[in-house]
Amino acid sequence: MKQGFTLHNALFIGFCATLLVAIKSMMRMKLGLTGHSMFLISLFYLVCYGATNKVGSMTLCGLLTGMLAMILGVGKGGPFILLKFALPALAMDLVLIFMANMFTLRWRCILLAIIGSIAWASKSWIQNLLVGMDPQVAFIQFGLSSVKGGVFAIAGALLVPVIINRLDAHDLLTTNKAAHK
Amino acid sequence: MSKRVCLKSDDSDVNNLDITMNKNLGKKSINTLSNASTNTSPNASSYKARLTESKRKRWLCGVAIIFSIVLSSSAFLVTTEQLGYLAVINLGLMIHAWICKARLKPLVKLFAIQSVITVSLYALFYGSERVLEALIVVLRIILVMLPSWWLASTQKAHHMSQVLCLFLPSKWAFVITTSIKLLPFITQEVRDIYHIQCLRGARIMPKELINPINWIELVRCVLFPLLIQLLSLSKHIAKSAQQRHFDKHSKHTHWPLS
Known part of the structure; x- marks a missing residue:
C-alpha cells in the first residue's frame, strides 16, 4: 500500500473520495430513491480504477470515502458508514483480481458495478438478519435494494470509459510503467 | 514562502528555510523576528495550554x-x-x-x-x-x-481526523488532511463550473433536472470538467509536495493545533 501508489495517484483517489462525499451531502435526502448512492459509488470507484489502473485503488477509495464521511458526518456518519463504503469496494477489487484483463473496459465496469451493488445491499441484509428480522422479509428487502442499486450502478459504470478517454485526451493519465520510473 | 509550513519534513529543513526567509526579508524583518522571540514567554504558556487542551x-x-x-x-x-x-x-x-x-x-x-x-x-x-x-x-x-x-x-x-491519523501511514494521513482542507475549494469549483455551464445555456437548472434526460447533460457539463480539474490539481499538489522532500523522510512533523 505504501509503495504501490504514487502520491499523485493517492491524492487523486483522495479527491475522488472527497468529491463523492461532497456530492452525497449536497443531494442528501432530496431524491428519496433507494440505491441512488450506488451511482456515485460505482462511478467514482471505477474512475479511480481507470485512472490508476491498479487493483486496490477501489478499496482505498472506499476506505477513504468511509473515513471522510465519518469525519464530516455525512449519511448519519459513525463507524458503520465505513463498512457501507468499504464493502462494495472490497468486493469489486476481489472480483477484479480474477478478471483483470478479461473483457473490454466497458463490460468490466458493468460487471464490477453489479458486484458492488450486491455487496452494498448485502451489508443491510446482514444487518437486518442480525437485528432479528424475518429472513424472508430481509431477503426481499435485499433483492429490492440490489436491483435498484444495480440499475444506478450500471448507469454510473457506463460513464467511466468516456471519462477515462477524456482524461487520457488531456494527457492526465500516467501508466504504471511511467509512474514507477 | 508562506505555504511551506504544512510540509516541513524535519528540523534541519525548517532551520534552512528560516535562514532563507530571513535573508529574503532583510534586516528589518530580522529585528522584528528577534523582538518577537524575546516576548515568547506568555505565548509559550498559552501554546502549552492549547496543546494540552488539543490532546485532551x-x-x-x-x-x-x-x-x-x-x-x-x-x-x-x-x-x-x-x-x-x-x-x-x-x-x-x-x-x-x-x-x-x-x-x-x-x-x-x-x-x-x-x-x-x-x-x-x-x-x-x-x-x-x-x-x-x-x-x-x-x-x-x-x-x-x-x-x-x-x-x-x-x-x-x-x-476525528487527528484520531484517524494516529493509526494511518503518513502518506494517507496527508491525503486525508489535504482532501478535507480542499473540500471548500472543491465545493466552490463545483458551484463555479455549474454556474458557468448554466450561463452557456446547458439544461441543468433545477427545474430542468426534473427530466432525467437532462441528468446526462449535468454529468457531461459538470462532472467531466471537474474530474479533469481534480486530476490536474492532484498532479500539482503531488509535485509541490515532492519538491519539499515529502517522500524523502519517513518521519513528518505536524502542527498540533489545527
Missing part, C-alpha cells in the same frame, strides 16, 4: 468513537428485554446531541421510512400478528444508527 479533546474524541462502536454493536447483541436500557442510554445521547444543536430531522426521517417499509412488509406476509416484532426490529436499526449520528453531530471534524 483528541482523547475524548477517541473515547467517543470507541463508545459509539460498542453501543452500536450492542444493539445487535442484547436481548429484547435489555433493549430498554440501551434505548435509555441512546435517549441520553439524543438529548446531548440536541443540546449541541444537532439536526434531528434526518434521524426522524430514517425512523419513519424504516418503520413504513418494515411494518408494511411484515403486515403483508404475516398479517397484524407480528407487527410488534417488526417495531422491535425497527427500534434495533435505529439504535444501531443513533450512536453514529451522535458521534458525527457532537465531535469536531479535525479531532
Whole structure:
C-alpha cells in the first residue's frame, strides 16, 4: 500500500473520495430513491480504477470515502458508514483480481458495478438478519435494494470509459510503467 | 514562502528555510523576528495550554468513537428485554446531541421510512400478528444508527481526523488532511463550473433536472470538467509536495493545533 501508489495517484483517489462525499451531502435526502448512492459509488470507484489502473485503488477509495464521511458526518456518519463504503469496494477489487484483463473496459465496469451493488445491499441484509428480522422479509428487502442499486450502478459504470478517454485526451493519465520510473 | 509550513519534513529543513526567509526579508524583518522571540514567554504558556487542551479533546474524541462502536454493536447483541436500557442510554445521547444543536430531522426521517417499509412488509406476509416484532426490529436499526449520528453531530471534524491519523501511514494521513482542507475549494469549483455551464445555456437548472434526460447533460457539463480539474490539481499538489522532500523522510512533523 505504501509503495504501490504514487502520491499523485493517492491524492487523486483522495479527491475522488472527497468529491463523492461532497456530492452525497449536497443531494442528501432530496431524491428519496433507494440505491441512488450506488451511482456515485460505482462511478467514482471505477474512475479511480481507470485512472490508476491498479487493483486496490477501489478499496482505498472506499476506505477513504468511509473515513471522510465519518469525519464530516455525512449519511448519519459513525463507524458503520465505513463498512457501507468499504464493502462494495472490497468486493469489486476481489472480483477484479480474477478478471483483470478479461473483457473490454466497458463490460468490466458493468460487471464490477453489479458486484458492488450486491455487496452494498448485502451489508443491510446482514444487518437486518442480525437485528432479528424475518429472513424472508430481509431477503426481499435485499433483492429490492440490489436491483435498484444495480440499475444506478450500471448507469454510473457506463460513464467511466468516456471519462477515462477524456482524461487520457488531456494527457492526465500516467501508466504504471511511467509512474514507477 | 508562506505555504511551506504544512510540509516541513524535519528540523534541519525548517532551520534552512528560516535562514532563507530571513535573508529574503532583510534586516528589518530580522529585528522584528528577534523582538518577537524575546516576548515568547506568555505565548509559550498559552501554546502549552492549547496543546494540552488539543490532546485532551483528541482523547475524548477517541473515547467517543470507541463508545459509539460498542453501543452500536450492542444493539445487535442484547436481548429484547435489555433493549430498554440501551434505548435509555441512546435517549441520553439524543438529548446531548440536541443540546449541541444537532439536526434531528434526518434521524426522524430514517425512523419513519424504516418503520413504513418494515411494518408494511411484515403486515403483508404475516398479517397484524407480528407487527410488534417488526417495531422491535425497527427500534434495533435505529439504535444501531443513533450512536453514529451522535458521534458525527457532537465531535469536531479535525479531532476525528487527528484520531484517524494516529493509526494511518503518513502518506494517507496527508491525503486525508489535504482532501478535507480542499473540500471548500472543491465545493466552490463545483458551484463555479455549474454556474458557468448554466450561463452557456446547458439544461441543468433545477427545474430542468426534473427530466432525467437532462441528468446526462449535468454529468457531461459538470462532472467531466471537474474530474479533469481534480486530476490536474492532484498532479500539482503531488509535485509541490515532492519538491519539499515529502517522500524523502519517513518521519513528518505536524502542527498540533489545527
